[in-house]
Amino acid sequence: MGRCYLQLSFEERIKIAKWREAKMPIPEIADRLSRAPSTIYRDLKRNHFDGGGLPELAGYYALNAQTMSEKRRALHRKMVQHPQLKAAVEHGLKAGWSPEQIAGRMRLEQHGVRVSHETIYRYTYSKEGRAEQFYRHLPEHRRRRRPRGYRRYQRSHISDAQNLSNRPDRVAERVEFGHWECDLVMFRKEHGKINVTSLVERVSRYTVVLRNEDRRSKPIMEALIQGLSALPADARQSITFDRGSEFSAWQRLKDGIGADSWFCDPRAPWQKGTVENTNNRLRKFLPRSTEPTALTNRYLRSICQRLNATPRKCLGYRTPAEVFEAKLVDIQNRLT
Structure with missing residues (x-):
């Protein structure tokens, strides 16, 4: 099974910018970061700063690359792209509905624009969602998602009962x-x-x-x-x-x-x-x-x-x- 692709982090982009300035070959950068060379090539191309009319300022800068990447990803998140959709999700959460119930009801009612429950969770725990403390609208108000656990019960015994x-x-x-x-x-x-x-x-x-x-x-x-x-x-x-x-x-x-x-x-x-x-x-x-x-x-x-x-x-x-x-x-x- 292949490794799940992860976005480059800001720390990795800082290293890329420093090593590129030192004229390090891209295959060597990829090897040091344990990344595919194509990942580095793609990031250098997509997040290159054109200089804003000043060619001497053009280049790859870590902070600028991170900002460009985050803005591009945000455009593909439905709850950022569609404020009305976000408002509808927030209304459902405030009414006590879970993300899965909201997503399922949208499918049942055949909304033109709808989201999956996973998208709601991803937005909740994204940079934007955390800034808005969106988790407070979830049924259990958890700051982060947790795996399923077990619960302990303590009950007394009752006799003469139908099992x-x-x-x-x-x-x-x-x-x-x-x-x-x-x-x-x-x-x-x-x-x-x-x-x-x-x-x-x-x-x-x-x-x-x-x-x-x-x-x-x-x-x-x-x-x-x-x-x-x-x-x-x-x-x-x-x-x-x-x-x-x-x-x-x-x-x-x-x-x-x-x-x-x-x-x-x-x-x-x-x-x-x-x-x-x-x-x-x-x-x-x-x-x-x-x-x-x-x-x-x-x-x-x-x-x-x-x-x-x-x-x-x-x-x-x-x-x-x-x-x-x-x-x-x-x-x-x-x-x-």
Whole structure:
């Protein structure tokens, strides 16, 4: 596999300029820089200063060559070339959309000028993007991209539960609508016991967020019953939990709304990855430093509306709200 081509750096151009002034042959310059001679020839030709009407000033200068190269590269970056495109991307990021969601939605809506998610990331971490602190608009506000890592979880054991391995294939494979995943979003201990339930439907990725006054299981289950009871029975068939003690009163769901409960293996909450991913998205609006006593139902609903109006790659860049509403219409049509 060939080596990936890298642009000449400013330091390399300084050396080229010095060695050319000393009349060093280009093949020797290329050998010293571990570059192909064609790379040096091309840079000397493309970034040659013509003297601006003064032939005696013509030549190759490192700073001038670097500036010319950067300007030429910028012209080929869509977000520099098209300010309206950059504004549209920035608007999507500020709305909480990821670069991949923005790019996918542009393809779905067949925009005349659009970008890939990689182009958005490249601009974010380019010289121009860093100068504008564009990374602040990304969902996780990271100053630089990082490789995928692992997360550690600590959960207590819960007994007398239906294991996830017994969950029907139609649920596991997201074939059937009406199956949810649930978790709690916690805040710093000094803020008290108030927390938030995050609930996500597995097919549509539709999100519901509920406030809890503490981590007692019975009130949490009662809140789930109240929150889901307005839906048709086919839209609330089961909920998958991890083995946290806050879900120990799971039998109440069956008695209250007829919903089954499924539980991940011990210390394996990643098995309900949909809600774990949603929790990461929620942290943009509900960081751990949040003062939970100030959380109102109106604010939590506004968060849900933003998440459910965000296009998702797994949905063909449709929004969770669009898919969820279509599934409810299908249920209504079957009942009539």
